[in-house]
Amino acid sequence: MKPIFVIGSGMAGVSLIRELRKLDTSTPIILVTADDGGFYSKPMLSNAFAQNKLPAQLKTQTATQLAEQLAITILHQTQLQKIESDRHVIHTSMGEFEYHALVLAVGAQAIRLPIQGSGANQIMSVNHLDDYAKFRDRLEQISQSVTNPTIAILGAGLIGCEFADDLNQAGFEVHLFDPNPSPLAALLPPTVSLRLQQQLEAKGIHFHLNDSVTSVEDQGDNLKLTTKDGGEFEVHLVLSAVGLIPNKAIAQQCHPTPLHTDRGIVVDANGMTSAPDIYALGDCAQYTVDTDGNSSVLPYIAPILAAARAIAKSLADSSTQKAHRIELGPMPVIIKTPSCPIAVLPPSPQVRAKGKWLDEHLADDTLISRFVLDDGRLAGFALTPNNAKIRNELLALMNAR
Numbered sequence: 001m002k003p004i005f006v007i008g009s010g011m012a013g014v015s016l017i018r019e020l021r022k023l024d025t026s027t028p029i030i031l032v033t034a035d036d037g038g039f040y041s042k043p044m045l046s047n048a049f050a051q052n053k054l055p056a057q058l059k060t061q062t063a064t065q066l067a068e069q070l071a072i073t074i075l076h077q078t079q080l081q082k083i084e085s086d087r088h089v090i091h092t093s094m095g096e097f098e099y100h101a102l103v104l105a106v107g108a109q110a111i112r113l114p115i116q117g118s119g120a121n122q123i124m125s126v127n128h129l130d131d132y133a134k135f136r137d138r139l140e141q142i143s144q145s146v147t148n149p150t151i152a153i154l155g156a157g158l159i160g161c162e163f164a165d166d167l168n169q170a171g172f173e174v175h176l177f178d179p180n181p182s183p184l185a186a187l188l189p190p191t192v193s194l195r196l197q198q199q200l201e202a203k204g205i206h207f208h209l210n211d212s213v214t215s216v217e218d219q220g221d222n223l224k225l226t227t228k229d230g231g232e233f234e235v236h237l238v239l240s241a242v243g244l245i246p247n248k249a250i251a252q253q254c255h256p257t258p259l260h261t262d263r264g265i266v267v268d269a270n271g272m273t274s275a276p277d278i279y280a281l282g283d284c285a286q287y288t289v290d291t292d293g294n295s296s297v298l299p300y301i302a303p304i305l306a307a308a309r310a311i312a313k314s315l316a317d318s319s320t321q322k323a324h325r326i327e328l329g330p331m332p333v334i335i336k337t338p339s340c341p342i343a344v345l346p347p348s349p350q351v352r353a354k355g356k357w358l359d360e361h362l363a364d365d366t367l368i369s370r371f372v373l374d375d376g377r378l379a380g381f382a383l384t385p386n387n388a389k390i391r392n393e394l395l396a397l398m399n400a401r
């Protein structure tokens with residue numbers, strides 16, 4: 001049998017292979033990856049600096065260890081360049097290969113904001129271990145050379161708030177900028193968002209909400225930021241955490257017919273793209289989230305694990321062509337801000353106009369915010385501090401619907 005090719009050695013590609021190997025130990029699998037093929041857990045990147053973790057300590061397996069453990073071949077530092085879906089052929093920087101099935105797990109890229117100024121090219125973002133290594137080196141240099149090392153973070157979303165808490169804990173002065181009126185505005189109910197802001201402010205983090213950075217000038221010793229509202233700030237490093245854009249160019253150039261793409265590479269309820277035998281999962285994918293055909297990018301670990309299980313089963317059953325549905329189910333997002341740990345399961349966009357957030361304050365200061373539909377059903381929740389027992393009770397209620 002021709003090999004199954006998996007493109008990308010992040011959480012998505014590796015989880016898929018791990019699931020597949022539980023079901024099928026013999027089909028040849030080739031993992032093609034643009035990076036070095038080692039494995040690390042990406043969510044650790046936003047909590048690593050305060051814990052003084054070196055990049056090498058975050059890598060749990062080298063490419064050689066991974067290849068041996070999973071009985072696969074890894075082509076590292078190798079780019080997928082073109083897909084010919086009609087011939088079942090991929091072109092890579094290491095040559096041309098025929099595939100039995102192809103799995104795209106090519107991730108996403110950090111969005112670059114159109115910021116003016118001579119220092120704009122120094123804005124950093126952290127979406128890979130290599131980025132973390134560069135970021136960490138720069139933080140070390142700054143803390144050794146100035147007395148009040150100051151960081152600006154663009155975007156008070158999940159990643160921005162996690163980095164803010166981590167860097168503040170590590171002794172940096174942190175300024176967080178966001179055009180929205182509250183942190184994690186897209187995910188959290190207003191009261192939980194306010195609690196997060198207050199807890200981070202109490203630790204000394206400065207919020208600049210309803211505002212955004214428009215220019216960054218290199219002043220030699222520091223960077224001068226100007227904001228839309230005319231504010232001026234001097235900082236030593238700017239970290240952008242304004243979101244990701246799925247890598248879909250390879251799918252759009254698929255020959256002879258581009259794969260269906262929208263925000264990401266669109267997949268059906270089983271994780272299959274618009275071309276036979278080509279699947280996608282992870283940050284590059286746009287999943288079908290309900291039976292009405294609504295779809296969404298879900299750049300989190302839990303959907304990756306669900307998609308990996310389903311696609312692995314479909315690949316293992318490819319001789320009978322039995323397809324397996326991705327069971328997305330209710331999946332809370334955990335916000336790893338130690339100053340205010342939160343679990344949130346936002347209501348789907350389709351029901352947001354059909355209910356409202358209702359708060360409950362427990363005696364121990366736990367805040368539970370429930371999104372209750374007009375007919376009384378629970379359609380989402382946020383909980384701080386994140387408490388596993390309460391979270392599981394809320395999840396059970398949602399699953400019982």
Ligand SMILES: Cc1cc2nc3c(=O)[nH]c(=O)nc-3n(C[C@H](O)[C@H](O)[C@H](O)COP(=O)(O)OP(=O)(O)OC[C@H]3O[C@@H](n4cnc5c(N)ncnc54)[C@H](O)[C@@H]3O)c2cc1C
Pocket residue numbers: 007008009010011012013032033034035042043044045046078079080081105106107108126127128159247250281282283284298299300301302334336
């Ligand atoms: C700082 C941070 C903290 C996070 N925290 C959490 C959290 O707490 N909880 C949570 O659920 N999620 C979290 N996330 C999100 C989660 O980590 C991601 O959803 C997940 O890691 C994405 O995995 P992936 O494999 O899809 O993409 P990636 O990890 O980006 O992997 C993509 C792979 O594709 C390869 N590649 C790309 N293009 C090509 C090409 N043309 N040819 C060959 N190879 C290619 C790359 O080299 C890479 O190996 C966090 C993300 C970040 C950045």
